[in-house]
Amino acid sequence: MEQLEQIGITNVGRVYHNLPVPELVEHALARGEGILTDSGALAVETGKYTGRSPKDKFLVDEPSSRDDIDWNKDNVPISEQKFEQLYQRVLSYVQGRDLYVFDGYVGADPKYRCGVRVITELAFQNLFAHQLFLRPTTAELSEHKVDFTVIAVPGLHGDPKTNGINSETFIVLHLAKKLVLIGGTRYAGEIKKSIFTLMNYFMTKQNVLPMHCAANIDKHGHTALFFGLSGTGKTTLSADPERSLIGDDEHGWSDEGIFNFEGGCYAKTIRLSAENEPQIWSALRFGALLENVVVDPETRMPNYDDDRLTENTRAAYPLRYIPNCALSGIGTHPKTIILLTADAFGVLPPIAKLTREQAMYHFLSGYTSKLAGTERGITAPQVTFSACFGQVFFPLPPTLYAEMLGERLQQHPETSVYLVNTGWSGGPYGVGHRISLKHTRAMVSAALDGKLDKVNFKPHPIFKVLLPEKVPGVPSKILDPQNTWDDPEAYTQQAEELARRFVENFKQFADARKEIVEAGPNNS
Numbered sequence: 001m002e003q004l005e006q007i008g009i010t011n012v013g014r015v016y017h018n019l020p021v022p023e024l025v026e027h028a029l030a031r032g033e034g035i036l037t038d039s040g041a042l043a044v045e046t047g048k049y050t051g052r053s054p055k056d057k058f059l060v061d062e063p064s065s066r067d068d069i070d071w072n073k074d075n076v077p078i079s080e081q082k083f084e085q086l087y088q089r090v091l092s093y094v095q096g097r098d099l100y101v102f103d104g105y106v107g108a109d110p111k112y113r114c115g116v117r118v119i120t121e122l123a124f125q126n127l128f129a130h131q132l133f134l135r136p137t138t139a140e141l142s143e144h145k146v147d148f149t150v151i152a153v154p155g156l157h158g159d160p161k162t163n164g165i166n167s168e169t170f171i172v173l174h175l176a177k178k179l180v181l182i183g184g185t186r187y188a189g190e191i192k193k194s195i196f197t198l199m200n201y202f203m204t205k206q207n208v209l210p211m212h213c214a215a216n217i218d219k220h221g222h223t224a225l226f227f228g229l230s231g232t233g234k235t236t237l238s239a240d241p242e243r244s245l246i247g248d249d250e251h252g253w254s255d256e257g258i259f260n261f262e263g264g265c266y267a268k269t270i271r272l273s274a275e276n277e278p279q280i281w282s283a284l285r286f287g288a289l290l291e292n293v294v295v296d297p298e299t300r301m302p303n304y305d306d307d308r309l310t311e312n313t314r315a316a317y318p319l320r321y322i323p324n325c326a327l328s329g330i331g332t333h334p335k336t337i338i339l340l341t342a343d344a345f346g347v348l349p350p351i352a353k354l355t356r357e358q359a360m361y362h363f364l365s366g367y368t369s370k371l372a373g374t375e376r377g378i379t380a381p382q383v384t385f386s387a388c389f390g391q392v393f394f395p396l397p398p399t400l401y402a403e404m405l406g407e408r409l410q411q412h413p414e415t416s417v418y419l420v421n422t423g424w425s426g427g428p429y430g431v432g433h434r435i436s437l438k439h440t441r442a443m444v445s446a447a448l449d450g451k452l453d454k455v456n457f458k459p460h461p462i463f464k465v466l467l468p469e470k471v472p473g474v475p476s477k478i479l480d481p482q483n484t485w486d487d488p489e490a491y492t493q494q495a496e497e498l499a500r501r502f503v504e505n506f507k508q509f510a511d512a513r514k515e516i517v518e519a520g521p522n523n524s
Helices: 021-030 078-093 123-132 138-142 189-206 234-238 278-283 355-363 397-409 437-448 488-506
Strands: 016-017 034-036 041-042 057-061 077-079 098-106 114-120 148-155 172-175 180-181 209-217 223-227 244-247 249-252 256-260 263-268 289-291 314-318 334-341 351-354 367-374 377-385 417-423 457-459 465-469
Touching: 016 021, 016 034, 021 034, 021 041, 021 123, 041 123, 077 078, 078 148, 078 172, 078 180, 098 123, 098 209, 114 123, 123 189, 123 263, 123 289, 123 314, 148 189, 172 189, 180 189, 189 209, 189 249, 189 397, 209 234, 209 397, 223 234, 234 437, 244 249, 244 256, 263 278, 278 314, 334 355, 334 367, 334 437, 351 355, 351 437, 355 397, 355 417, 355 488, 377 488, 417 437
Parallel strands: 016 098, 041 289, 057 077, 057 172, 114 148, 148 180, 223 334, 334 417
Antiparallel strands: 034 041, 098 114, 172 180, 209 223, 209 244, 209 249, 249 256, 263 314, 289 314, 351 417, 351 465, 367 377, 457 465
16 A cells, blocks of 8 residues: 555555456456356456547656657647646545556566556456566565556546546556556556557667567567558467467567567457467457457357447457467567558559568558448548557657667668558459458468578569569469459559558658658659
8 A cells, every 4th residue: 555655546445456367357246347258258348438549648748758759649748737637636536445456567578677557446457457468476576666557547537628638538648757547438458558658658768669560489489570550460460370479469679689568468359250260269268358249148158240339349368378379478580570451452462572661661651441431332442551550659750660670670681571461452442352361371471481582573663562473372473463453554543543642641751761751652
């Protein structure tokens, strides 16, 4: 309790420090926060908010970080006065209430490890923190030092009129205090992503590149990174039975190599099946947490195809629930980097090698396409760009992270970078077809195994990326996307339109070096 008093938390009910998983589950059940499924996982519903609330996230405008932050629609300022006002409301709210406290770490490499304390009013949110972050040993716990603190109180609703926020929900990060306040939402993902945002700021101060990517490693010690926005296949392609999973979402690249920020996974479960994703399926047992998955009240069987609560159904579980995982959370400097995109225009090649500058360009672009349309049918792709493949989580200018990536590629010239299109071929969405997962896996495997190192490449006439002449196990015809279209002129028109979108989007990076800008597509 003394430690909580240091941050102003006083006169509370019972404080449950670092309860083991079975006790947290028992508390959640006793408090009516959730139910057990037939496999033993705890299933909860988060109510109104079934995903992140990006418009309710704020960074405190304070002197130590003010000039560093890339203030934009994702990094919105709130005054220190309004923060203190909210903080006092939080401190008043928790008085008389029971609280759950988790102490752990973020950052698998001890050299860069940060102590995390997560204080919650709900038992299931503390279970989430226990499974997502790195759990200390008994000896480590006795010496645990708090670097980052998160206070999550879903029952406290903010007031837009007096608190300077946009709704009853608030996620407020104070970088100088290393303190996060979360209120008005039960969605546990806000806890994870707040810590990620803090790491994306503070790791750069130690010359560590923070990355929103998956990572795995083979038996020879060769590490691979997988960047990609939702729907591009990051989780599917990084879960490889021939390779050990280091982590599925957040990593750092230091002078020593790669390390996972987390100790668990937070996977989407919509349309999950044992056949397609057996590793995730088997991980959803006792100790795992399901968010907003519809469960049959009689059989207690989850229905992963049911999206009546949300498309964003989720599962949180420790990394050790995945067979053949890399429990150390540490890997070597990457031998291969895969940038994933799902291009619904049908014009990007299924795989292309990138120069260092092209890698920086496409890292900054963070392109994919989401499918947009009406109930009558989806006919047009919706272009999506998200710098660093997760712009909303990066408080500093995107070009800073891109330059850090470029420096590492220069230091490690043996690292190969590939752009892999898991989207459409032979025409845009509605005309062409989705690139075969079998072929995508073959291309990714060829890249990871070094089979493309001695293959000849040719530049794409518009996008300039380098197309391989052959890939083992893949028909050569599909490697040049123009060959898959019935009308070559229609292909060129569509490719030029996407190139124009790239160029238009890249104008926001006015501070990008000329060499990076010129690595982008031609836009005649």
